[in-house]
Amino acid sequence: MRQVAIVAFGQSDHRPDSAETSEVEMLMPVLHQVLDTVGLRAGEIDFTCSGSSDYLAGRAFSFTMALDGVGAWPPISESHVEMDGAWALYEAWTRLLTGEADTALVYAYGKSSPGDLREVLTRQLDPYYMAPLWPDSVSLAALQAQALIDAADTGADERALAGVAARSRTAAETNPHAQLTGSPPPEALLDEPYLVRPLRRHDCPPIGDGAAAVVLAAGDTARRLCPRPAWIRGMDHRTEAHSLGVRDLTRSPSTRLAAERAGAFQAPVDLAELHAPFTSQELILRRELRLADAVRVNPSGGALAANPMMAAGLIRLGEAAAAIHRGAAGRALAHATSGPCLQQNLVAVLEGDVL
Amino acid sequence: MTPAPSPEVLQAPLVVEFPFTRSLGPVQSAFLTGLRNRTVLGVRTTDGRVLVPPVEYDPVTADELADLVEVAPTGTVTTWAWNPAPRRGQPLRTPFAWVLVRLDGADTALLHALDAPGPDAVRTGMRVRIRWAGERVGAITDIACFEPYDGAGAGEAVPHSGEFADPVSGIVAPARLDYTYAPGRAQSRYLKALAGRTTYGERCPSCRKVYVPPRGACPTCGVATDEQVEVGPRGTVTTFCIVNIKARNLDIEVPYVYAHIALDGADLALHGRIGGIPYDQVRMGLRVEPVWSADGRYPDHYRPTGEPDADYDTYKELL
Ligand SMILES: [Zn+2]
Numbered sequence: 280m281r282q283v284a285i286v287a288f289g290q291s292d293h294r295p296d297s298a299e300t301s302e303v304e305m306l307m308p309v310l311h312q313v314l315d316t317v318g319l320r321a322g323e324i325d326f327t328c329s330g331s332s333d334y335l336a337g338r339a340f341s342f343t344m345a346l347d348g349v350g351a352w353p354p355i356s357e358s359h360v361e362m363d364g365a366w367a368l369y370e371a372w373t374r375l376l377t378g379e380a381d382t383a384l385v386y387a388y389g390k391s392s393p394g395d396l397r398e399v400l401t402r403q404l405d406p407y408y409m410a411p412l413w414p415d416s417v418s419l420a421a422l423q424a425q426a427l428i429d430a431a432d433t434g435a436d437e438r439a440l441a442g443v444a445a446r447s448r449t450a451a452e453t454n455p456h457a458q459l460t461g462s463p464p465p466e467a468l469l470d471e472p473y474l475v476r477p478l479r480r481h482d483c484p485p486i487g488d489g490a491a492a493v494v495l496a497a498g499d500t501a502r503r504l505c506p507r508p509a510w511i512r513g514m515d516h517r518t519e520a521h522s523l524g525v526r527d528l529t530r531s532p533s534t535r536l537a538a539e540r541a542g543a544f545q546a547p548v549d550l551a552e553l554h555a556p557f558t559s560q561e562l563i564l565r566r567e568l569r570l571a572d573a574v575r576v577n578p579s580g581g582a583l584a585a586n587p588m589m590a591a592g593l594i595r596l597g598e599a600a601a602a603i604h605r606g607a608a609g610r611a612l613a614h615a616t617s618g619p620c621l622q623q624n625l626v627a628v629l630e631g632d633v634l
Numbered sequence: 635m636t637p638a639p640s641p642e643v644l645q646a647p648l649v650v651e652f653p654f655t656r657s658l659g660p661v662q663s664a665f666l667t668g669l670r671n672r673t674v675l676g677v678r679t680t681d682g683r684v685l686v687p688p689v690e691y692d693p694v695t696a697d698e699l700a701d702l703v704e705v706a707p708t709g710t711v712t713t714w715a716w717n718p719a720p721r722r723g724q725p726l727r728t729p730f731a732w733v734l735v736r737l738d739g740a741d742t743a744l745l746h747a748l749d750a751p752g753p754d755a756v757r758t759g760m761r762v763r764i765r766w767a768g769e770r771v772g773a774i775t776d777i778a779c780f781e782p783y784d785g786a787g788a789g790e791a792v793p794h795s796g797e798f799a800d801p802v803s804g805i806v807a808p809a810r811l812d813y814t815y816a817p818g819r820a821q822s823r824y825l826k827a828l829a830g831r832t833t834y835g836e837r838c839p840s841c842r843k844v845y846v847p848p849r850g851a852c853p854t855c856g857v858a859t860d861e862q863v864e865v866g867p868r869g870t871v872t873t874f875c876i877v878n879i880k881a882r883n884l885d886i887e888v889p890y891v892y893a894h895i896a897l898d899g900a901d902l903a904l905h906g907r908i909g910g911i912p913y914d915q916v917r918m919g920l921r922v923e924p925v926w927s928a929d930g931r932y933p934d935h936y937r938p939t940g941e942p943d944a945d946y947d948t949y950k951e952l953l
Contacts, residue, residue, distance in 0.1 A: 298643050298645060298814075298816035299643045299816070299818070299819060300818050300819060300850075301816075301817060301818025301819070301820070301821065301849065301850055302818075303818075303849060303850055303851045304818045304819055304820065304850045304851070304858070307850075307851055307856070307857075307858055310856065311857075321855075321856040322856075334811070337648050337650050337811065337813040337815065344849065346853070347849055347850075347851035347852070347853040347856070348851045348856055349856050350852070350853065350854055350855050350856030350857075351853055351856075352853045352854045353854075392814075393648070393813040393814050393815060393816065394811055394812065394813045394814075395811070395812065397721070398721065398722070398723075398811060399811055401723075402809060402811070406654065406656055406807055407656065407658070407662055407666075407774065407805065407807075408687045408744075408745070408774050409745055409774075410807060410809075411773060411774050411775055411805075411807055412723075412724065412725055412745065412746065412747070412774065412775070413721065413722070413723035413724045414724070414732060414745060415721060418715050418717055418732045419732075421715030421716075421732070422713045422714065422715045422732055422734060422745075423713075424715075425713045425714055425715055425758065426712070426713035426758075429713065429758045473716065473718065475715050475716065475717050475718070475732075476715060476716035476718075476753050477715070478715075520693030520694075521693075522685075522687070522689065522693065522742070523734065523743075523745060524686075524687070524712075524734050524736075524742045524743030524744055524745060525685065525693050525742040525743075528713065
């Protein structure tokens with residue numbers, strides 16, 4: 280089977296408010312950056328795929344506006360997913376595996392600032408039994424966090440959650456794109472009030488606007504475009520039952536299964552970029568992914584430092600790939616999630632050629 | 635060439651409101667009709683579990699499910715979260731706990747609100763019971779909330795026909811989301827100029843085309859447009875249609891003409907209504923100019939200028 284690699288990655292600075300730019304104005308510099316990295320023009324890309332959400336924009340077919348930024352006239356081969364761009368990357372990967380294309384541009388963006396994100400996200404819930412109650416995204420994550428704390432076998436407590444927050448935001452100090460950087464020590468964080476108990480503000484991701492893009496290429500094209508391509512050795516995504524009440528919220532069997540199918544357990548990884556918007560979710564993911572203590576988790580700061588909706592998962596794949604590009608990782612795992620309480624999960628395994 | 639002024643961002647409230655009308659399958663219909671009758675139904679799976687709230691297909695085996703059972707209005711909290719600041723649309727106005735509750739007789743949990751005096755009164759494993767809404771219509775909100783309850787478990791699920799008089803067959807799920815819309819740099823510049831009755835397009839630095847209204851990017855080249863070019867005010871009708879359906883909230887007599895209009899100097903046609911001429915005399919090539927209402931921030935419509943029609947060759951690229 281032909282091998283496909285991530286050969287370029289770019290992201291915007293993630294900010295709480297970007298009212299001065301439209302979506303396409305926010306996205307375009309990122310698109311130009313990744314295309315410049317590989318020396319291609321938009322018209323030379325074989326396949327383009329994007330992730331975004333109309334509910335963030337408050338407008339139907341909002342992704343068509345962003346298409347202006349890739350030069351979609353004359354018509355290009357293009358597709359869109361109404362979820363995180365990591366799933367757009369999955370679609371592009373399969374397209375390249377079939378041999379239909381040699382290069383693909385994948386991008387994702389989200390502006391949360393125009394609306395009330397916690398309310399907007401209620402619209403992705405089951406419309407009969409859940410959405411009429413308007414349970415917001417932080418409250419649902421808090422139910423999951425409490426279940427984790429109550430479970431006897433996890434060792435999770437509020438101190439452990441604060442430790443995830445402090446480590447992530449401290450790591451983000453070296454990430455120039457991050458929205459939140461730096462943290463008091465975990466003990467000090469525990470003095471803060473609850474947002475929705477048991478979650479405090481530090482347990483939750485920042486709400487912000489941002490965009491990201493990657494270029495994929497197959498085989499020899501990848502070697503030509505990038506000195507050290509990040510080869511996608513495996514990728515898989517799985518989903519849980521949509522009703523929260525039928526799930527064990529302390530586990531993520533979909534992540535475990537996706538990781539198995541992606542080949543994540545065939546050899547140890549040295550770096551993992553996990554899309555865990557809430558501190559408790561990182562603890563769940565670490566267990567399902569069987570990550571050893573030596574694995575560097577989210578050296579970018581992860582979603583706790585910047586969580587632009589629909590782009591934060593794609594950024595995990597991009598950050599993992601970028602670490603391979605610069606020789607800072609040999610085998611990396613990237614995870615993306617979409618929906619409430621780790622509803623859908625995608626796992627990819629990336630490798631560089633042996634140095 | 636006019637250099638682009640520093641953008642002053644425009645913003646406006648945007649409300650998206652929709653009453654989704656959704657139909658119910660047999661299982662959901664029985665469940666919601668049951669709530670209207672203070673009866674909680676679940677569905678039994680082929681391997682004997684009882685799902686509450688019930689679904690039509692088993693989330694594990696994908697088997698079709700229809701074996702309805704009744705469970706108790708009492709149950710046990712499986713996890714909770716204290717919500718100190720209730721938000722619009724949520725079940726209670728005062729601080730409350732979100733809870734997942736496994737009703738007695740069920741194997742899965744239902745999401746709802748728990749009315750409790752404070753977080754110290756809530757714990758996983760606590761016993762609760764349903765507080766019914768005074769007026770029930772066949773919706774999940776027929777459960778007003780849960781409240782603490784001292785009693786023990788009330789046993790097994792019992793078979794239920796799922797039959798009620800006058801079953802509900804659908805729900806109306808109203809939704810409202812409030813946004814602050816900001817159109818970005820290019821459209822802010824366009825709208826601000828338009829308020830002064832000047833129409834600006836923006837030229838692509840690569841292909842030199844002038845886009846009206848500008849959106850900040852050339853869709854052909856995928857690069858930013860930032861050179862402002864005054865276009866119009868006159869233009870040419872490139873194509874049109876005759877509208878015979880009266881739009882709600884729009885005070886325009888039908889039939890009327892809606893047209894694509896290529897403003898002079900623009901490489902893209904915008905659209906607008908044509909007035910000041912009988913609808914059946916509008917034609918391709920007609921030369922038009924904008925008509926502004928007294929306090930309008932954009933042209934109300936376009937009317938004929940009286941000039942001779944434009945040659946087809948001058949606008950055929952803009953069709
Ligand atoms: Zn152009």
